[in-house]
Amino acid sequence: MRYHDRAICLRSLDYSETSQIIHFLTRENGVVHLLAKGTKRKKSKTGGAIDLLCEGEVIYTKKDSDTLGMLMEFSENVSRSELRKDASRLNAALYAIELVYAMLPEGLAQSEIFTLLSNTLRRLAEKDSPQNAVLAWFQWRLLRHVGLLGGLDSCVSCGMSVEEMAHDDEVFFTSRYGGLLCSRCLAPGGEKKQADKIVLGALAALTAAEAGKKVNLPPNQAIAIMKLLDYHISQQLGKQLKMARYVIKT
Numbered sequence: 001m002r003y004h005d006r007a008i009c010l011r012s013l014d015y016s017e018t019s020q021i022i023h024f025l026t027r028e029n030g031v032v033h034l035l036a037k038g039t040k041r042k043k044s045k046t047g048g049a050i051d052l053l054c055e056g057e058v059i060y061t062k063k064d065s066d067t068l069g070m071l072m073e074f075s076e077n078v079s080r081s082e083l084r085k086d087a088s089r090l091n092a093a094l095y096a097i098e099l100v101y102a103m104l105p106e107g108l109a110q111s112e113i114f115t116l117l118s119n120t121l122r123r124l125a126e127k128d129s130p131q132n133a134v135l136a137w138f139q140w141r142l143l144r145h146v147g148l149l150g151g152l153d154s155c156v157s158c159g160m161s162v163e164e165m166a167h168d169d170e171v172f173f174t175s176r177y178g179g180l181l182c183s184r185c186l187a188p189g190g191e192k193k194q195a196d197k198i199v200l201g202a203l204a205a206l207t208a209a210e211a212g213k214k215v216n217l218p219p220n221q222a223i224a225i226m227k228l229l230d231y232h233i234s235q236q237l238g239k240q241l242k243m244a245r246y247v248i249k250t
């Protein structure tokens with residue numbers, strides 16, 4: 001079958017002297033793996049090797065979901081060259097595509113995630129955008145979309161509100177439930193990470209943003225929530241993302 005779609009390059013592997021295997025996130029068909037013959041030749045239709053992060057129109061053929069598809073044409077129209085000039089923003093963008101690749105199964109339609117990723121990469125390329133807040137929002141929305149975040153305004157076990165918990169005790173986040181636990185409901189030795197006042201402020205802000213309110217995520221809250229969500233991601237994947245050590249400051 002022949003497909004025409006919009007795509008962002010998540011991963012590229014050398015296949016031979018002149019060919020690549022490209023993993024794209026497409027708007028209509030989710031993650032697809034394609035053999036891109038001859039793309040590394042200077043005179044190829046794509047004008048050279050396809051780089052990570054670039055976005056454009058793709059035409060490919062694919063027999064079924066298990067086989068490698070064949071790239072017919074890729075016309076890049078968003079090169080992300082601005083992003084490549086700033087190492088810190090580039091690393092954040094590479095973290096974002098690594099996260100998408102790690103979280104999404106092949107072939108499942110993910111148009112919301114395509115739009116989220118495309119907007120995130122565009123925002124990261126804007127010199128004066130709040131880099132950490134942009135990436136924190138991306139982590140949050142992606143985890144929400146794949147069903148790994150629960151309600152974050154009360155204890156997942158007893159239902160005590162976050163205000164009550166924070167008033168006289170410590171609050172914890174548990175990756176197992178993608179939610180918060182009060183100290184009384186915490187299993188001894190169980191997997192957890194403390195959620196301090198800064199994290200709780202960030203959770204409230206992101207929840208409000210999700211409800212359509214215009215919120216401002218200050219840099220300290222953005223960094224704290226990025227760390228917590230990265231912890232959640234590592235727990236779920238059983239490993240840390242490679243880009244995490246360049247992006248998540250400890």
Ligand SMILES: [Zn+2]
Pocket residue numbers: 155156157158159160181182183184185
């Ligand atoms: Zn509880």
